[in-house]
Amino acid sequence: MSNNGNHLRSWEERWHPLREEWVIIAAHRQDRPWNGETLDRSNVHLPGYVDDCYLCPGNLRVSGKRNDNYNQTFVFDNDHPCVGVDAPVEPAKPNSFYRSQSARGIARVVCYSPRHNLTLAELDPAEIENLLKVWQQQYIDLASREDINHVLIFENNGEAVGVSNPHPHCQIYATNFVFKTIETEARASERHLRETGHVLFQDILKAEIDDGRRIICQTDTAIAFIPYFARYAYEVYVAPKETHASVATLGPWELNELANVLKTLLVKLDNLWRMPFPYVMALHQSPTNGELHKGFHFHIEIHPPLRRPNLLKYLAGPEIGGGNFLSDTAPEEKAAELQAQTSVHYKGSALVGGD
Ligand SMILES: [Zn+2]
Ligand SMILES: [Zn+2]
Secondary structure, three states: OOHHHHOOOOOEEEEEOOOOEEEEEOHHHOOOOOOOOOOOHHHOOOOOOOOOOOOOOOOEOOOOOEOOOOOOOEEEEOOOOOOOOOOOOOOOOOOOOOOOOOOOEEEEEEEOOOOOOOOHHHOOHHHHHHHHHHHHHHHHHHHOOOOOOEEEEEEEEOHHHOOOOOOOEEEEEEEOOOOHHHHHHHHHHHHHHHHHOOOHHHHHHHHHHHHOOOEEEEOOOEEEEOOOOOOOOOOEEEEEOOOOOOHHHOOHHHHHHHHHHHHHHHHHHHHHHOOOOOEEEEEEOOOOOOOOOOOOOOEEEEEOOEEEOOEEOOOOHHHHHHOOOEEOOOHHHHHHHHHOOOOOOOOOOOOOOOO
């Protein structure tokens, strides 16, 4: 066997302080760099209204209920929820050490706009700001309920993440349980505060601002960056700079700037390959189970599944078999690609404000 055959690959592990796990960065593992080919999907024209879309204004849903003739956002209880208020109070007890408990909750759908063909990236900053206000109201309404211990607001965007209806919308799961990532983040944040006196996310923001290479855009009060410990190639965090436990307590100016930063970021993602950029977006907010969760800092995580226009990041041996993410790309390089994009959407909508 040659000496080369004995060489151990030199990879780097980066600590993910919120998830409390290592992320393996093997950036040199990537084959030839992406050569700039773009998928120009701008010729895929969707109509503004589709008569059999269950999310368009005035249309009938399978439940037999009819959508309002809404002209901004529209919120309704999901006709096919994963979690339902009617779940049995006590599930059958397993005949072993296995455990079960009842999972209950409220599932809602939020349509971003009456327009069937306008993605979040294409909405005006003012419309995104209005959506943030809807998220505030939903969080406040649902969090105040006795049996609701967590409110997960998320958007699955694009066929790559399994979305069948392109009408732009997000979903809300308000549940009696707390999702695992949020539980881990809340625990890590509390411990970091106890041990160092610092808010964990503030230390992340300080590290990112001091370094600067991974920041995509920012204003006085809001920021978007690919974190040092990103698991996906184009994973971006969008957050207010001040610590808030949830979106609910953001002031008017913070909402305005957060909307602008989110808009700029989504436009840059779309511009990268001149196609609607698929992603899973989730708001990470403090659990609402009556505990304090000191040090929790609300943020939005955007996880795009694509590494290149036609190449999905497959979860395989390291992730499924071993339980740690292996990233083939350096977050610094991916951030530079996004920084280089303009903040005017390739389809032509102009951006007001944001940097
Ligand atoms: Zn529609
Ligand atoms: Zn998070």
